[in-house]
Structures are given as C-alpha cells and as structure tokens.
Amino acid sequence: MDLLQGTLDMLVLRTLGLGPLHGYGIAKAIRSTSRDALEIEFGSLYPALKRLELQGWIASKWETSGHNRRAKTYRLTPAGRKHLTREHSKWTEFVHAIGRVMGPAPREVKG
Amino acid sequence: MIWRKLKLLWPPQRRAQEREMREELESLAGMATRGELGNLTLAAENARQTWSWTWLDGILADFRYAFRALRNQPGFVAVAVISLALGIGANSAVFSFADALLLRPLPVSSPSEVLTVSNATPGNPGEGMSYPDYLDLREKNHSFAGLVAYRLIPLGASSTTSEPPQMRLGILVSDNYFGALGVAPAYGRTFLPEEANANGNPVAIFAYDYWKNQYQSDASVVGRSLRLNGVAFTIIGVAPVSFTGLDRFVRPSIYVPLSTWRRLDGADDPLENRARHELTVKGRLHPDASRESAQAELSTLAQNLEAAYPKTNHNRRAAVRTEMETRILQTPRQVGLITTMMGLVGLVLIIACSNVASLLLARARARSREIAVRLAIGASRLRLVRQLMTESLIVALLGGAVGVLVAYGGIAFLGTLNVPSDIPFVLGVQLDTRVMLFSLLAALASCLFFGLAPAFQTVRADLVPALKSGGEAISTRRRLLGRNALVVGQIAFAMVLLVATGMFLDAFRKMLTIQPSFRTDHLISMEVNPSVRHYSPEHTYDFYRSLADRTRSLAGVRSVAMAESIPLSPTQTTLAVVPEGYQFPKGQEKVTVFGGVFDDSYFNTMNVEILRGRAFTASDRMGTPLVAIVNDQFAKTYWPNQNAIGKLLRLERADSPAAEVVGVAKTGPYLIVNESPAPYVYLPYEQRRRTRMTLIVQSHGDPSALATSLRNVVHKLDANLPIYNLRTVASLYENRATGTWLTYLQMIAAMGFIGLILATAGLYGLISYSVSRRTAEIGVRIAIGASRTDVLRLVLRQGIILATAGIAIGGILVAALTPAVAANFLGVGTFNLSNYVMVPAILLAISAAASYLPARRAARLDPIRALRCE
Numbered sequence: 001m002d003l004l005q006g007t008l009d010m011l012v013l014r015t016l017g018l019g020p021l022h023g024y025g026i027a028k029a030i031r032s033t034s035r036d037a038l039e040i041e042f043g044s045l046y047p048a049l050k051r052l053e054l055q056g057w058i059a060s061k062w063e064t065s066g067h068n069r070r071a072k073t074y075r076l077t078p079a080g081r082k083h084l085t086r087e088h089s090k091w092t093e094f095v096h097a098i099g100r101v102m103g104p105a106p107r108e109v110k111g
Numbered sequence: 112m113i114w115r116k117l118k119l120l121w122p123p124q125r126r127a128q129e130r131e132m133r134e135e136l137e138s139l140a141g142m143a144t145r146g147e148l149g150n151l152t153l154a155a156e157n158a159r160q161t162w163s164w165t166w167l168d169g170i171l172a173d174f175r176y177a178f179r180a181l182r183n184q185p186g187f188v189a190v191a192v193i194s195l196a197l198g199i200g201a202n203s204a205v206f207s208f209a210d211a212l213l214l215r216p217l218p219v220s221s222p223s224e225v226l227t228v229s230n231a232t233p234g235n236p237g238e239g240m241s242y243p244d245y246l247d248l249r250e251k252n253h254s255f256a257g258l259v260a261y262r263l264i265p266l267g268a269s270s271t272t273s274e275p276p277q278m279r280l281g282i283l284v285s286d287n288y289f290g291a292l293g294v295a296p297a298y299g300r301t302f303l304p305e306e307a308n309a310n311g312n313p314v315a316i317f318a319y320d321y322w323k324n325q326y327q328s329d330a331s332v333v334g335r336s337l338r339l340n341g342v343a344f345t346i347i348g349v350a351p352v353s354f355t356g357l358d359r360f361v362r363p364s365i366y367v368p369l370s371t372w373r374r375l376d377g378a379d380d381p382l383e384n385r386a387r388h389e390l391t392v393k394g395r396l397h398p399d400a401s402r403e404s405a406q407a408e409l410s411t412l413a414q415n416l417e418a419a420y421p422k423t424n425h426n427r428r429a430a431v432r433t434e435m436e437t438r439i440l441q442t443p444r445q446v447g448l449i450t451t452m453m454g455l456v457g458l459v460l461i462i463a464c465s466n467v468a469s470l471l472l473a474r475a476r477a478r479s480r481e482i483a484v485r486l487a488i489g490a491s492r493l494r495l496v497r498q499l500m501t502e503s504l505i506v507a508l509l510g511g512a513v514g515v516l517v518a519y520g521g522i523a524f525l526g527t528l529n530v531p532s533d534i535p536f537v538l539g540v541q542l543d544t545r546v547m548l549f550s551l552l553a554a555l556a557s558c559l560f561f562g563l564a565p566a567f568q569t570v571r572a573d574l575v576p577a578l579k580s581g582g583e584a585i586s587t588r589r590r591l592l593g594r595n596a597l598v599v600g601q602i603a604f605a606m607v608l609l610v611a612t613g614m615f616l617d618a619f620r621k622m623l624t625i626q627p628s629f630r631t632d633h634l635i636s637m638e639v640n641p642s643v644r645h646y647s648p649e650h651t652y653d654f655y656r657s658l659a660d661r662t663r664s665l666a667g668v669r670s671v672a673m674a675e676s677i678p679l680s681p682t683q684t685t686l687a688v689v690p691e692g693y694q695f696p697k698g699q700e701k702v703t704v705f706g707g708v709f710d711d712s713y714f715n716t717m718n719v720e721i722l723r724g725r726a727f728t729a730s731d732r733m734g735t736p737l738v739a740i741v742n743d744q745f746a747k748t749y750w751p752n753q754n755a756i757g758k759l760l761r762l763e764r765a766d767s768p769a770a771e772v773v774g775v776a777k778t779g780p781y782l783i784v785n786e787s788p789a790p791y792v793y794l795p796y797e798q799r800r801r802t803r804m805t806l807i808v809q810s811h812g813d814p815s816a817l818a819t820s821l822r823n824v825v826h827k828l829d830a831n832l833p834i835y836n837l838r839t840v841a842s843l844y845e846n847r848a849t850g851t852w853l854t855y856l857q858m859i860a861a862m863g864f865i866g867l868i869l870a871t872a873g874l875y876g877l878i879s880y881s882v883s884r885r886t887a888e889i890g891v892r893i894a895i896g897a898s899r900t901d902v903l904r905l906v907l908r909q910g911i912i913l914a915t916a917g918i919a920i921g922g923i924l925v926a927a928l929t930p931a932v933a934a935n936f937l938g939v940g941t942f943n944l945s946n947y948v949m950v951p952a953i954l955l956a957i958s959a960a961a962s963y964l965p966a967r968r969a970a971r972l973d974p975i976r977a978l979r980c981e
Contacts (some may be wrong), residue, residue, distance in 0.1 A: 047158040054959065
C-alpha cells in the first residue's frame with residue numbers, strides 16, 4: 001500500500017513515541033505494526049529522519065546494541081512530542097471527515 | 112531550524128555531517144538483509160538535499176565562477192573599478208552634502224509624523240509664532256498628539272558666581288518638548304508640566320555633546336547647579352546622544368524651559384506678548400489626523416485668533432508643512448545648489464557606467480566562443496545572463512567599496528566649509544551609514560545600468576558561426592553602434608560638466624573682482640551681549656558709551672563705531688518698515704528689509720559712501736527729530752524716480768512715529784558677496800538704543816594686534832560679560848566672499864575633470880577596439896597602396912565624428928539646462944562666449960589626441976602580418 005502524502009513523518013514520530021529506535025528498527029516497526037500493510041521504502045525513510053532531526057523533533061545518539069553493534073538511535077524530543085499530539089488530532093479529524101463523506105461501501109449497481 | 116540549517120553551510124560542519132551519515136548507513140546495512148534497504152546512495156543523496164541550500168549553492172557557484180573569470184582579466188577589472196569608484200564616490204560625497212542640508216530626517220522617533228506649524232503673513236510665508244498664540248493652538252487643536260515650541264537663546268554659562276561665563280547656545284523649549292518628540296533622556300529626567308509655569312524652578316538639560324566635552328561625561332552632574340545669564344539653574348538631565356536638536360545647522364548645548372525666558376532675557380515678559388513672533392512650532396501628527404486635516408483645523412483656529420486679537424494677528428494664517436517643505440522654504444539657495452550638484456554628479460556616474468558597459472560589450476566578442484560552448488552543452492540563456500550579471504555585480508560592489516574611499520576624501524573636503532561664527536554652526540557632512548547605504552544602492556543601480564544590456568547582448572550569440580570560427584557571432588556593426596552611442600553620450604555629458612565648470616569659474620572670477628562698498632582692511636569687530644547680565648536699558652547704554660570711549664583711547668586705534676550687524680556677517684538683522692507713499696499689494700502693509708541701528712561714526716569707520724544727503728551726526732539724539740538713512744537700492748525700489756531725501760519711513764506700522772530720510776548710502780553686499788542688490792535701512796543708535804551691538808574698531812596698524820586690549824577693556828567694565836565673534840573684518844570678508852564659493856567651485860571642477868577623463872578613456876577604448884577589429888581591413892588597404900597618412904586620417908576621422916556628434920548633443924543639453932542652473936545661482940549662467948568656444952575646442956582636441964594613439968598604431972601596421980592574422 002502506498003503512503004498518503006505527508007504521513008510518513010507522522011508515522012515515524014508515532015513509532016518513536018513508544019521508545020528510541022535506530023533507522024532500520026523504525027522501518028521494521030512500522031511494517032510489523034501495520035501488519036505488513038505498509039511497506040516503508042528505506043530510501044524515503046532515511047531522508048525523512050534527517051528532515052525531522054533538522055526540525056528538532058527527533059534527536060539522535062550513537063549507541064551500542066545488545067549484539068555489540070554500534071547504531072544510531074533516534075528518540076522523540078519534547079518539541080517532537082508536542083508536534084505529534086497536534087498531528088495526531090489533525091489526523092483523527094481528517095479520518096473522521098473522510099469517513100463521513102465516504103459512508104458505508106456502496107453496493108455495486110449493475111447497469 | 113534555520114540556525115541548524117545555517118550551521119551546515121559551514122564546510123567543516125558539512126563534512127562531519129557527511130561522515131556521520133556514511134557510518135550510520137554502513138551500520139544499518141550490516142543489520143538488514145542484503146538488498147533490503149534498497150539503493151543507499153539514492154537515500155543518502157535525498158537526505159543530503161534536506162540540508163542543502165540549493166539556491167544558495169547556485170549563487171555561491173556563480174560567485175566562484177565569476178571570481179575566476181574576473182581574475183583572468185585584471186586590466187578590465189581595474190579600469191571598471193576605478194571608473195565606478197570615481198562615479199560612485201563623487202555621488203556619495205554629494206549625497207552626504209545633500210543629506211546634511213536637506214535629506215537627513217529629524218533625530219526623533221517616527222520623524223515623518225513631525226510637521227512644522229508656522230505663521231504665514233503676506234510678507235513671510237514661514238514666520239514664527241508668539242507664545243500666547245502657541246498656547247491657544249496647543250490647547251484647542253485635535254490634529255497633533257503634541258505641539259512643541261522652541262527658540263534659540265544665547266546663554267552665558269558658568270558653574271560659580273566668580274567664574275567668567277562662557278558663551279553657549281541655549282534653547283528655550285516648551286515643557287512637552289522631549290516627550291512629544293519621543294526623546295528619552297540619557298540620564299536624569301526631562302521637564303515636568305509644572306516647570307512650564309513662569310514661577311517654576313529653573314531647571315536645565317544638557318545636550319549630549321556639551322555634557323561629554325564640558326563635563327567629561329560625568330553622570331553626577333545631574334542635580335548640580337549651574338548659572339545661566341546669572342540665574343541659578345538645577346541640571347536635571349542629559350539628552351541622548353542621538354538627539355542633536357531640530358535644527359539642521361545649529362546644535363544647542365543647553366535646554367531650558369520657555370518659562371525661564373523672561374528671567375534669562377530680562378526684557379518685558381515675552382510669554383505674554385502676542386506680537387513677539389519668535390517661536391518655532393512643530394508637532395507630532397495625531398494618528399487619526401492627516402496633514403490636510405491639520406492644515407484645515409489650524410487655519411480655522413488662526414482665523415479665530417485673528418478675530419479675537421485683530422491688532423496682533425491681522426493677516427496671520429497658519430501654515431502646516433512637512434520637514435522637507437520647511438527646509439526648502441528656509442534655504443531655497445541651498446536646495447538649488449544641491450539639485451545642481453546632484454544632477455552634475457549623476458552625469459559623472461552615467462559616464463563611468465557607460466565606460467564599463469562599453470568594456471563589457473567589447474568583451475562580449477572575446478567571450479562569444481565560451482558562451483556558445485556553454486549554450487551548446489545545455490545552459491539556458493537566462494542562466495548565463497545570471498552568470499554575467501554576477502560578474503557585473505562583483506565589479507560594481509568593488510567599485511562601490513573603493514568609491515566609499517573616494518567619498519571619504521570628498522567629505523573631508525566638504526567638511527572644510529564653515530560659517531564664521533563663535534556659535535557652532537554645524538554642517539553635518541559625514542560618512543555615516545546613510546552614505547554607505549547610498550553607495551551600495553548606487554553600486555547596485557550602476558550594475559543594472561552597465562551590466563544588463565551587455566549581458567543580454569552577449570548571450571544572444573548565434574551558436575554555429577561562433578563555434579566554428581570563434582569569430583563573429585553578433586554582427587560587429589550592431590555592437591559597434593551600441594558602443595558608438597555610449598561614447599557620443601559620454602562626450603555630450605562631459606561637455607555639460609565642463610560648461611558648468613566654466614560657468615562657475617566665470618562667476619567666481621567675477622566675484623573676486625567685486626569691490627565691496629565698505630572697507631575691509633584695518634578693521635576688527637567684536638560682539639557683546641549685556642542682556643545676559645540683566646543690565647537695565649540705562650546701564651546698557653552707559654556700558655556701550657564707556658566701552659566706545661575706552662576703546663577710542665587705546666593705543667593704535669584710529670576710530671570706533673557701533674553697529675547692530677556688520678555687512679556679510681551670517682547673522683543679519685532686519686527691520687519691518689512702511690515707506691511713505693508706497694503702494695503695497697493688497698493685504699500687505701509693511702516690508703521686511705535688511706537693516707539695523709548704527710552710531711554716527713559707522714559710515715566713516717566702515718567707509719560706507721553716502722551718495723546724497725548726509726550721514727548720522729552727534730545731533731541725531733533722543734529728543735531731536737527721528738531720522739533714517741536708506742541705501743540706493745531701497746530708494747530705487749520704494750521711491751522710484753523720486754528724491755528719497757525728505758521722505759518719511761515708519762517702523763512696523765503705518766501709524767508709528769515717522770523718521771525722515773536724511774541720506775542715501777551706497778548699496779553693498781549684506782549677506783553674501785554676489786547677492787542681488789538688496790534694500791537696506793540705517794537707523795541712528797542714539798534714537799533707537801539696542802542691547803546687542805557689535806563694536807567695530809579701525810586700527811592704525813595690524814587690526815588683530817588689538818584683540819587682547821579689546822578683551823581687557825570689556826573685562827575691566829564687567830568681568831562676567833562674555834565676548835564673542837572677535838575677528839578682523841578682512842577674515843570675515845574672505846570667508847564669506849571666497850571660502851564657500853571656492854569649495855563649490857573646486858567640487859564642480861573636480862566633477863568636470865573626472866567626467867572628461869572618463870569620457871576620454873571611453874573614446875580611446877572604442878577607437879583602439881575598432882582598430883584591432885579592422886586589422887585585416889587596414890592591412891589590405893595598406894597592401895593595395897594606402898599611405899600611412901590615409902590610414903591615420905581614416906582612424907582619426909572616426910574619433911572626430913564621434914566627438915563632434917557628442918559636442919553637438921552636449922550643446923543642445925547645455926542650452927536646455929543653463930536656465931535651470933542660472934536660476935539656482937546668482938551670477939552664474941550669464942552668456943559667456945569664451946566658455947562656449949573653449950569647451951568644444953578642448954573636447955575636440957582631447958578626442959583627437961585619444962584617437963591619435965590607436966590611429967598611429969594602425970598606420971604602422973605591417974600589412975603582411977596584418978593579413979596573416981585573418
């Protein structure tokens with residue numbers, strides 16, 4: 001399934017809201033939470049991370065994981081958390097609005 | 112976010128970022144299965160874009176490229192930068208002058224809201240206002256958020272009673288002066304409303320400069336006391352450094368409330384007198400009011416005042432003016448000077464820009480191959496124009512930067528202009544941020560002017576022929592046509608500049624030959640003002656009599672005279688007079704002319720010739736019939752074709768006591784040497800005693816040797832009386848007659864010279880270029896038998912034709928512009944044949960010389976080599 005324009009940032013923030021993760025971990029987490037429905041291209045995830053970092057919504061740090069492997073982990077900053085809350089309520093509104101317009105799925109009419 | 116991003120512009124930061132990213136991507140690749148992460152190079156590239164400044168990088172690249180391109184042509188850069196520096200520098204210097212005289216806004220917050228309210232009478236559109244009128248207007252108007260009044264006053268300032276006072280320029284201001292203008296004190300406080308009260312405590316505020324120079328910036332002066340004209344004042348504050356007063360030319364040192372006027376001046380109460388129109392009134396416009404509505408409201412208020420006080424306010428209207436209008440009204444001559452100077456110096460800049468444009472057009476050919484290659488590999492024409500304009504911009508900015516140095520020299524030169532007076536007149540010509548900004552704008556405007564057309568011309572190249580031969584991409588003819596037009600324009604403008612220089616030189620020469628109608632040698636003058644010591648009128652009179660008597664008995668003194676003002680002093684007194692039998696235009700009942708009060712030895716001492724009748728004598732005293740002397744110009748103006756002797760003259764009003772004219776004196780210059788003849792009225796001192804007189808002493812030997820003994824005489828009479836403007840009449844005359852004009856003349860001559868040099872360089876460049884273009888053609892001509900003279904003539908002819916065209920157009924411009932210049936300057940612009948013959952002759956000769964060098968080069972061409980280079 002393709003992502004809606006502009007939703008990737010929100011998904012990344014939401015995922016990091018649950019705890020710090022490295023770049024690959026974020027991609028895997030989104031895929032598994034969406035039960036494989038959302039396939040995140042790493043090629044677009046990575047620039048998104050850099051963009052969010054530049055905005056000051058996430059911060060990064062080098063850490064050593066359990067397998068003694070160095071990786072850069074990202075976590076949500078307070079500013080990022082605030083932004084996520086805003087985005088979340090906007091998203092909820094958006095979904096409801098779309099839902100009201102679309103209604104239940106129409107029956108197929110044979111002409 | 113912007114900051115974080117800006118940091119990444121810094122190359123080391125960027126490299127660190129780059130390294131981090133590589134490490135991170137490597138570590139991630141190690142975790143994921145092979146190929147799972149897709150194209151990592153692409154991901155990195157996209158990530159990089161989030162922090163790149165694409166547009167800025169583009170501009171940086173443009174600049175880098177432009178610098179590289181310019182480094183390869185130091186000759187072009189040098190010539191262009193010098194041309195522009197001269198043009199921009201001259202403009203900036205004149206701008207600083209215009210700024211000081213006219214343009215610089217008032218040093219208050221939101222200066223554009225501050226308007227001037229003055230009385231407009233039939234004789235004077237910008238007269239001052241009386242204090243009672245001011246109070247009425249201030250109270251009743253709704254147009255102004257604050258209406259302030261002020262007036263300059265000479266103050267003798269001393270810290271203690273025993274110390275001799277120093278003459279300072281004080282200013283009486285209304286209590287709301289600082290508040291309404293939005294000026295907060297640097298130290299202490301400003302005036303309180305209750306200090307506007309006539310019995311209020313005498314308090315004073317220092318101007319910042321005065322405080323800095325006299326009190327070494329000691330903040331503890333606030334609260335101390337100070338004696339001004341003998342009255343004890345308490346210092347309550349210091350004005351901020353930015354606030355230098357509302358006047359362009361004088362900077363008062365001490366601010367005191369208007370309520371102390373009577374105590375400082377000692378005369379009858381000026382605050383009660385509706386006939387003393389001496390206050391300047393300015394106000395900050397209310398946010399809801401406009402200038403028009405304010406004018407309408409104040410007109411009505413003035414009419415009400417006229418109805419209520421017909422005696423003092425007859426024909427007194429209110430005029431609301433912007434600061435600029437007020438300045439133009441006050442100093443129309445300076446405005447004329449500025450406009451002329453700005454116009455001339457603008458021509459210099461146009462000539463300079465034409466030079467650079469011409470050089471760029473010449474380079475266009477040399478670069479056509481490079482341009483064609485870049486077009487061929489896909490650069491857009493607009494992108495190339497941007498590239499070329501970047502080069503022009505760098506040249507313009509360099510020119511502007513060097514131009515600031517040129518301006519610095521010009522400003523230092525203008526700074527030598529001075530007004531002869533002890534009271535500090537300031538002509539604030541300075542190299543400040545406004546001048547810098549102007550230079551920058553001039554550089555940017557020049558860049559557009561000289562860069563844009565050549566840039567488009569350059570990229571219009573036709574690809575195929577340009578690539579093929581590296582030769583002609585644009586027809587030479589069209590390009591030469593553009594350059595020819597530029598050179599013709601340059602010569603035309605240079606002609607205008609030179610004719611203007613000639614006109615000023617002419618006027619200056621004439622001024623040097625003017626013989627003043629009074630003596631300037633062996634004279635020294637000195638001013639005293641006993642009003643600062645609160646003498647009674649009788650005491651003042653006795654003081655002057657003893658002063659004159661004691662001076663007369665000094666060794667080396669030939670004669671002594673007293674005058675209210677001396678000719679050519681920058682402060683001339685005036686009189687409002689009603690000449691008998693003169694029909695004034697409707698609504699006007701008196702005329703204000705230069706004039707003053709003089710004792711009976713004045714005419715002899717100053718050698719002012721009496722043409723008819725007699726001078727004042729000792730018998731013109733209090734109690735004898737009132738007499739007056741007018742000058743020839745006055746007699747001619749008000750009693751044409753009549754005998755002025757025996758006519759009656761009244762002061763101020765048609766019903767005041769009449770004085771009989773007993774003599775007609777020779778008309779002389781009064782304010783400036785080359786003024787048009789002005790009417791003048793002399794009244795005898797014994798009949799009209801004044802408190803402020805100038806003592807004029809004629810010496811046997813060197814007049815300046817008397818200075819010390821004069822000081823001593825005054826000191827013995829009253830040790831607390833300040834002396835000022837002690838100077839020889841010759842030095843005053845020299846300053847007024849030649850000093851100022853010489854400075855203007857030198858400035859204009861410098862412009863003419865720069866213009867000529869630049870135009871000559873332009874012509875030389877063009878002819879050289881065209882010779883180099885025609886090398887092959889000239890080679891053929893020589894090969895088939897043209898003599899060296901033929902070639903010489905061929906090339907010279909081209910230069911002469913251009914010069915002639917330029918001179919012809921310049922002649923038309925001069926004919927059109929001369930009346931405007933003549934209207935701005937007295938004595939300038941009168942037709943002078945030699946000027947109109949000399950300038951074209953000089954231009955033609957210089958043009959011929961500029962063309963001769965390339966022509967000789969052409970004539971010496973070796974035909975074989977010339978043909979081979981084809």
